[in-house]
Amino acid sequence: GIAQQYNTSAETLLTLNGLTTPNDLKADVPLDVPLKACTSMVGNNSLDYPLLVSNGTYVFTAANCVMCSCSAANNWTLQCQSSLLNSSSLCPAKAAIQCEGTDSLYLGNTTSAACNRTTCAYAGYIDQTILTTLALVSTCPVPDNSSLRFSLQGWNWNILLITVHLVLLCLHFFQ
Structure with a gap:
């Protein structure tokens, strides 16, 4: 309808024009519509x-x-x-x-x-x-950090693996 054509709601059109229901619209009567402004x-x-x-x-x-x-x-x-x-x-x-x-x-x-x-x-x-x-x-492109994220995730796994090895090595020495 008219509201969709002007990218607004029916309620906004009714309020803007002092109408209570869509049935109050009359043919050949100008209708105020909101327009986007810069x-x-x-x-x-x-x-x-x-x-x-x-x-x-x-x-x-x-x-x-x-x-x-x-x-x-x-x-x-x-x-x-x-x-x-x-x-x-x-x-x-x-x-x-x-x-x-x-x-x-x-x-x-x-x-x-x-x-x-x-x-x-x-x-x-x-x-x-x-x-x-x-x-x-x-207008600079936003950098894509996904490759950095994946490399850091791999690095985190390496630290975890080294930590587990150190813990196992310590347990072996203390037994």
């Missing part, structure tokens, strides 16, 4: 906190200086960049939204090194200042 790095002291952007949509924030979009293709992480609407005198020049702590990374840009990806992410808007932060995502 996670963001926006701090709770920002004017646009919490910045929630649903999948497949975008918003303008920071006095229309920043455009943020949400896509499942980006692992549900908010993607922000300088807005094309940034003709406002409140907006810094596009190149001016530089990521704090870097010389060459700007809002929305990503750099990769080995199996780590660093993105200059939007972190909020306070006192006409656009905040940024570095977001590090590791």
